Amino acid sequence: MDTDVQTYVTSHSHEQGYAGRIEVVTGPTGRRRWPEHVKAAMVLETFRDGVSVSDVARKHGVSAPQLHAWRRAAREGLLPMPEDEALGxxxxxxxxxxxxxxxxxxxxxxxxxxxxxxxxxxxxxxxxxxxxxxxxxxxx
Structure with a gap:
């Protein structure tokens, strides 16, 4: 273990030692970059009957407002959509x-x-x- 890193834990007790449960969260940090074809696939998935934007966003780990922004970009022609799917x-x-x-x-x-x-x-x-x-x- 790295000796240069110090961990401070606060508690509501005056005793020193373990203060309770500690969670280590792993996964992507910061901004994620999605390839254009992945964004387009998610947008197309939201246009299926009976599918909500929030369900698709939750499924792919994207926020619903972000997916709405990609849908708007697709409508405005800023997000390249597969041409064979345009008429579908x-x-x-x-x-x-x-x-x-x-x-x-x-x-x-x-x-x-x-x-x-x-x-x-x-x-x-x-x-x-x-x-x-x-x-x-x-x-x-």
Whole structure:
């Protein structure tokens, strides 16, 4: 044991000696750094049905306010999210078969976010659509 370190224990007694229970806490100290992909995975986990932010935060050992800040950063485009997951956050409702009167398919997807309606053609760039949806959500 290191002889240069002195430990002082205070107690409510005038007697010297062991004052009670001593706990040694181990684990990470100071600020932790989370890789971007880990933050993104935690944020995506909070968007699942029936999952609360506090449950995800507790599961990963992060504070709930920190996880809320990462969600805000993701909405504002500051936290890079996996592109293939960007469209998984939007609920899709099929209104009709997508067939026009002439029998040809004019497949078009209508996304409604608040009072904004976005018409998406059958062929589209998923990354661009993700940026548009993020912009609409942040403005709403």
């Amino acid at each position: 956050l939007v609920p899709i409702v099929v209104a009709d078969g997508g067939q026009s009167a002439g029998g040809r398919s004019d497949a078009c997807l209508a996304l409604e976010i608040g009072d904004v309606r976005i018409l998406v053609p059958a062929v589209f760039d998923a990354a661009h659509l993700g940026r548009v949806i993020a912009a609409v959500r942040s403005a709403a």
